[in-house]
Amino acid sequence: MGDKQVSAPVMLSVRGLRKNYGGVPALQGVDFDIPTGQICGLIGPNGSGKSTLFDCCTGLQASDAGQVLLDGVDISGWPMHRIAREGRLLRSFQKTVVFQTMNSEDNLILAGQMASFPGVTSTFSLGGASRARVTALRERARELIEISGLSRVAHLEAGQMSGGQQKLLQFATMLMPNPKLVLLDEPLAGINPVLIEKVIESIQEANRRLGITFLVIEHNTDVLMNLSHRVIVLHQGQKLADDTPEAIVRNSAVVEAYLGG
Amino acid sequence: MSITLDSPRAPSPRLPAVRWGLSLACLGALLLAPQVVDNYFLHAMVLSMIFLLPAHGLNLILGYTGMLSLAQGVFFGIGAYASALMGIHFGTGFVINFLFAGLFAALVALPLGIPALRLRATSFVMCTLGLVVIAQAVAKNWVDLTRGDMGLSGVSRPKFGFGDNVFTVVQIPHYFYLILGVAVLATLAFIALVRSPAGRCMVAIRDNETLAESLGIPTWTYKLLVFMLSAAFAGFGGSLYAHYETVVSPLVFQMYYSNTILIIVLGGGLGRMSGAIIGSFLFVAVTEALRITPELRMVLYGVVLLILVFMFPHGMAPLVERLTDFLSRVGLKKPLEHSDAGSVGGPHGR
Numbered sequence: 001m002g003d004k005q006v007s008a009p010v011m012l013s014v015r016g017l018r019k020n021y022g023g024v025p026a027l028q029g030v031d032f033d034i035p036t037g038q039i040c041g042l043i044g045p046n047g048s049g050k051s052t053l054f055d056c057c058t059g060l061q062a063s064d065a066g067q068v069l070l071d072g073v074d075i076s077g078w079p080m081h082r083i084a085r086e087g088r089l090l091r092s093f094q095k096t097v098v099f100q101t102m103n104s105e106d107n108l109i110l111a112g113q114m115a116s117f118p119g120v121t122s123t124f125s126l127g128g129a130s131r132a133r134v135t136a137l138r139e140r141a142r143e144l145i146e147i148s149g150l151s152r153v154a155h156l157e158a159g160q161m162s163g164g165q166q167k168l169l170q171f172a173t174m175l176m177p178n179p180k181l182v183l184l185d186e187p188l189a190g191i192n193p194v195l196i197e198k199v200i201e202s203i204q205e206a207n208r209r210l211g212i213t214f215l216v217i218e219h220n221t222d223v224l225m226n227l228s229h230r231v232i233v234l235h236q237g238q239k240l241a242d243d244t245p246e247a248i249v250r251n252s253a254v255v256e257a258y259l260g261g
Numbered sequence: 262m263s264i265t266l267d268s269p270r271a272p273s274p275r276l277p278a279v280r281w282g283l284s285l286a287c288l289g290a291l292l293l294a295p296q297v298v299d300n301y302f303l304h305a306m307v308l309s310m311i312f313l314l315p316a317h318g319l320n321l322i323l324g325y326t327g328m329l330s331l332a333q334g335v336f337f338g339i340g341a342y343a344s345a346l347m348g349i350h351f352g353t354g355f356v357i358n359f360l361f362a363g364l365f366a367a368l369v370a371l372p373l374g375i376p377a378l379r380l381r382a383t384s385f386v387m388c389t390l391g392l393v394v395i396a397q398a399v400a401k402n403w404v405d406l407t408r409g410d411m412g413l414s415g416v417s418r419p420k421f422g423f424g425d426n427v428f429t430v431v432q433i434p435h436y437f438y439l440i441l442g443v444a445v446l447a448t449l450a451f452i453a454l455v456r457s458p459a460g461r462c463m464v465a466i467r468d469n470e471t472l473a474e475s476l477g478i479p480t481w482t483y484k485l486l487v488f489m490l491s492a493a494f495a496g497f498g499g500s501l502y503a504h505y506e507t508v509v510s511p512l513v514f515q516m517y518y519s520n521t522i523l524i525i526v527l528g529g530g531l532g533r534m535s536g537a538i539i540g541s542f543l544f545v546a547v548t549e550a551l552r553i554t555p556e557l558r559m560v561l562y563g564v565v566l567l568i569l570v571f572m573f574p575h576g577m578a579p580l581v582e583r584l585t586d587f588l589s590r591v592g593l594k595k596p597l598e599h600s601d602a603g604s605v606g607g608p609h610g611r
Contacts, residue, residue: 060471079479080475081477081478084476084477093471093472097469097471098469099469099472102461102468106461110461111476113462114476114477117458120459120486123457123458124457125457125458133458155271155272
């Protein structure tokens, strides 16, 4: 599956990424490429550096060394908001986070807002152009609410919604600004089997129809192997393997370090 | 997965009309106030409307953006001094002084906010507290400019020219209408701000700053702009104060003013449009009512605050919101409930 698309252009390229917490190395020179239009899995034992890698790629944390190229542009050192707005690289967090006091519609409008407005000062306006932009965002938000099955709870503040509903809202939020690349940190953690299917379908649909590239951290390896075109394995802050799911499950080093007997 | 039957009801479609109706009724009552109450009560209401401006500013930065600033009294004082100094040294009129005071307070907030807003939570609060101490020291010791403890007296009363006729605001009812007009304009500006797309960004920063940043919102820039806007609101309020009292002294930088503004916003309802309005009138009403026992006034004031905190932890605005919600549903045949909401979220529940 994955080897057919190796020649595709690269969406994310990570080169020699290093990060230390005090004296403890979290990432020790990680290199990999994510081809455009693929769903890539990222696995590894706890503490292997997966979330740190996400943090460094998205600007939440500054890396100590190395380079991150997004669609050919060096985004190393960019602030997080610039990576999201100009790079159209979005991420989810391990713990589901939504804007608790806003309803679903406002959560989604907000997610698409910065991509729609030319700058910060233009968002202070209530003029015609501003209203037209918000109206367009509202229409798209309503579509996504409908697709996500959140219509009946759309009037509730997100903080009043169940954990599963918040998870769906969080995923819809990622799609709102037409991202090029989405990093999902354990999207299936803590949700029921029915919802797992729904989230997987949503990821595949967004990848197929909208052409969004995904990098997914997930401990449910069975699901991840079925979902991904390629899988990268991290171990103690280093890349242990980078191959198709079929090859990864046969890789003895990966089996020993993470998948087990 | 299903939602529970006690999910909050969807708002009534009549709610906006009821809100505007009640607001206009309150405004109408205020317009009639000088005809029915004496100057003492008018003076109290003038003070509450003056404090409404910095309270709107604090509501913007604390209620909507989630940053506690104790420097609101500082910008109130800066506005008062800026207005007084402009009038005294350059002979400028009320309108220019008023506009300058707001602008100047916002400009002062810029260099203060750049380092302060790098700090988070308690460190930011401590930083704004430091500004109060610095402002007091400057007002007392820069005697050449501020006249120290003597303060600036003789601030001109507002004058408006209509052709050859000049109308000077001297009587309390005239001040009342002038300040009511400014308070209404400030409230409309506040509503426009929080309803703008930027208002949504402010709430996002309050709810989860990291998430907001991850969605492309330059949170630091927004916080700086909100800090400046909140300072401008306070500066405008300070200018009104200076032109009403006609005297400005270092007392205006006392912690009392920042505390008062904070109590108004917390007591009224944090992060709610009506919060500062309710709070400013409530605060003045409580303060004035307690004048009947001068010896126990501050003790009783503290007791009233404690009762408010325990009985109405979200301020008085939710009570008003419940009332408007109730009124908006009166006469509706079918309750707008979502009790029929079935299973949602799963692939078969859509």
